[in-house]
Amino acid sequence: MTKAYEERMVKAVAHLESEYASVRAGRANPGVLDKVTVDYYGVATPINQVASVSVTEARTLSIQPWDRSLLKAITKAIQMSDVGINPIDDGVSIRLNFPAPTEERRKALAKDVSKMAEEAKVAVRNVRRDALDKFKAAKKASELTEDDLKNLEDKMQKITDKYIKEVDAVCEKKTKEVMEL
Numbered sequence: 609m610t611k612a613y614e615e616r617m618v619k620a621v622a623h624l625e626s627e628y629a630s631v632r633a634g635r636a637n638p639g640v641l642d643k644v645t646v647d648y649y650g651v652a653t654p655i656n657q658v659a660s661v662s663v664t665e666a667r668t669l670s671i672q673p674w675d676r677s678l679l680k681a682i683t684k685a686i687q688m689s690d691v692g693i694n695p696i697d698d699g700v701s702i703r704l705n706f707p708a709p710t711e712e713r714r715k716a717l718a719k720d721v722s723k724m725a726e727e728a729k730v731a732v733r734n735v736r737r738d739a740l741d742k743f744k745a746a747k748k749a750s751e752l753t754e755d756d757l758k759n760l761e762d763k764m765q766k767i768t769d770k771y772i773k774e775v776d777a778v779c780e781k782k783t784k785e786v787m788e789l
Contacts, residue, residue: 613735613764617767620731621728623731624727624778631786636664637663638663641656641671641686644686646658655686658674671695671701671702673701673702693705714787717786721786725776729775733768736764736767736768743761
């Protein structure tokens with residue numbers, strides 16, 4: 609009965625990790641381009657579907673389009689996005705050089721990371737609330753006994769605590785990564 613709710617909590621943690629992939633922490637990370645789309649024959653297509661994106665050095669990302677006619681379109685898409693890095697087009701590939709963030713920028717990134725973690729915790733707690741509401745409704749409808757309700761509530765709390773700890777661990781790891789640069 610708690611399995612579906614646990615799956616929703618797993619998805620909340622997975623979403624947090626995908627959000628963290630787009631946080632630009634000073635290192636080159638192909639995840640920063642996940643939300644950037646390029647106009648490919650009239651269709652908005654993610655860059656990673658029209659080019660190979662790779663990390664060539666610690667702070668350099670290389671984008672090699674499969675169709676060279678897309679070089680200018682990809683460059684323009686990156687400039688229009690919120691990536692905040694000016695692409696260098698050498699006629700064959702595009703390079704993004706990530707500058708080392710300042711202390712102030714690292715603190716702001718750490719704050720953003722904490723905020724994202726808090727949102728994930730709220731999502732996990734909302735799943736718990738939904739589960740408890742469902743259990744109480746089942747109790748009212750005489751589908752559960754008082755003892756069953758108490759056991760399910762305890763089980764949900766343990767599952768919630770587990771995923772809150774997981775969110776904290778993911779947040780701590782990302783914060784450490786951001787602050788070490």
